[in-house]
Amino acid sequence: MTDVVRLDAVSKVYGKGQGAVAALREVSVGIPRGSFTAVMGPSGSGKSTFLHCAAGLDVPSSGSVRLGGTELSGMDETALTELRRRRVGFVFQAFNLIPALTVEENITLPLRLAGTRADRAWLDEVVSRVGLRGRTGHRPAQLSGGQQQRVAIARALVTRPEVVFGDEPTGALDTMTARDVLTLLREIVDGTGQTVVMVTHDPVAASYADAVLFLADGRIVDSMAAPTSEKVAERMTRLGAWV
Numbered sequence: 297m298t299d300v301v302r303l304d305a306v307s308k309v310y311g312k313g314q315g316a317v318a319a320l321r322e323v324s325v326g327i328p329r330g331s332f333t334a335v336m337g338p339s340g341s342g343k344s345t346f347l348h349c350a351a352g353l354d355v356p357s358s359g360s361v362r363l364g365g366t367e368l369s370g371m372d373e374t375a376l377t378e379l380r381r382r383r384v385g386f387v388f389q390a391f392n393l394i395p396a397l398t399v400e401e402n403i404t405l406p407l408r409l410a411g412t413r414a415d416r417a418w419l420d421e422v423v424s425r426v427g428l429r430g431r432t433g434h435r436p437a438q439l440s441g442g443q444q445q446r447v448a449i450a451r452a453l454v455t456r457p458e459v460v461f462g463d464e465p466t467g468a469l470d471t472m473t474a475r476d477v478l479t480l481l482r483e484i485v486d487g488t489g490q491t492v493v494m495v496t497h498d499p500v501a502a503s504y505a506d507a508v509l510f511l512a513d514g515r516i517v518d519s520m521a522a523p524t525s526e527k528v529a530e531r532m533t534r535l536g537a538w539v
């Protein structure tokens with residue numbers, strides 16, 4: 297498999313002088329196209345920073361980030377905004393839907409922002425994949441939390457992005473609803489070849505991924521293929537995440 301995201305020697309330092317914090321230290325890693333990757337690590341280990349740098353939401357202090365062959369370093373803010381709109385999708389813990397818009401309007405918002413129109417067949421496929429047929433005229437407040445996150449996932453998919461990034465996408469959901477959403481993400485990877493990269497604190501969530509990257513103190517210290525929740529929990533305990 298080819299890498300759709302590639303980080304080489306990526307470092308990120310926040311602040312200057314004595315108060316400087318090294319959030320990422322020389323991180324080099326590739327994310328294979330069509331894979332589901334979980335990113336784990338203790339609080340403050342650099343997970344969000346990793347996700348933001350990989351997605352073009354934040355600019356590394358040094359190193360190279362490539363997305364689908366495009367080098368992000370050196371891009372100006374306008375080019376990065378364009379790239380974020382068209383080539384990456386985001387799913388956050390808070391669903392970030394617009395209350396006044398219908399489900400369909402929320403889903404198609406990234407297309408309108410990018411100045412393109414919805415491909416009806418793809419929109420229908422996305423809506424049915426996330427199980428929202430018959431709800432497209434509803435407003436977010438009329439939906440459950442799990443359904444709202446499904447809208448956010450559909451919104452992330454609608455531009456056919458190279459990668460969908462999730463920052464604790466199940467963090468605000470109860471256990472059963474979280475499992476439904478994780479199953480959906482798994483199906484999207486398996487069924488459409490979409491690449492998903494997800495930060496999570498939850499070993500059960502990580503077990504839905506093909507591989508887990510473990511961060512500690514700004515470095516990737518380990519990875520695990522075919523993760524189980526038990527193996528992930530054990531690895532996290534050794535990292536001192538829960539002591």
Ligand SMILES: Nc1ncnc2c1ncn2[C@@H]1O[C@H](COP(=O)(O)OP(=O)(O)OP(=O)(O)O)[C@@H](O)[C@H]1O
Pocket residue numbers: 310311317318319337338339340341342343344345346
């Ligand atoms: N904007 C910022 N300014 C200064 N320091 C920051 C900033 N963002 C993150 N940091 C610091 O960088 C380090 C990594 O933070 P990051 O949010 O990436 O970690 P994380 O693993 O996602 O943590 P958590 O699991 O608690 O969300 C932390 O020490 C944090 O305090």
